Amino acid sequence: LVGASDHTTTKALYAKDPDGLEFEVSWLVPLDKVTDQMRASAGTSPLDIDAEIARWGADSVGAI
Template sequence: MPIQRLNHAVLFVSDVARSTDFYCDVLGFRALPQAFPGAAFLQAAGSANDHDLGLFQSQDTAPGGHRAGGVGLYHLAWEVDTLSELRRVQVRLAEAGALTGASNHASTKALYARDPDGLDFEVCWLVPDEAVVAELSAMTSPTRPLDLDAEIAKYGADTPGGPRTDPTVWQHLRT
């Protein structure tokens, strides 16, 4: 199956605290505790995603996109339904010379790439709800290299991932 849905957006912003306040106060997002310096992760009301919007501190407060170091869109994350589909996309991206990285974020398994204009994007598979807490508990750092063969051995090539259906999956992070 091809891409199924948009998973999240990440923006470079001129002031992370101000932007967090705006998205929370004006649009009803809630800030999640798994932030790190210079970043915030927000979840939309009623969402079961680990985050719907990521905010990263820009090095330059002028608009212009991250290539110029300015405020703008960092990347979009597209979601696939199975690890076999993530593998297929990985192969296609590599063949096209577009693959730039692969990461294990505990709750997601992600590929990173650039389009022909140099715009960054992510393609990810969401760990099933019933396994997220165990994945997050075993996490020793926010990001690890992705071993797609190991993930396929662990979850199976055709195990459906997201979309998140249980908003309480992330509740333990807010306590």
């Protein structure tokens, strides 16, 4: 794992594969949960994965 970012409406983990290629795994906040405030305050901050799991649940399906 080389990074973890909270982009407000998406949550992203960054890692490198054995060949050194960086890749991203993203989870999108479900569209029915995205608020106008979230859209207006979109930015990037460090991802607190424990807080996000507590907020959304470990089994919550993200947006498509």
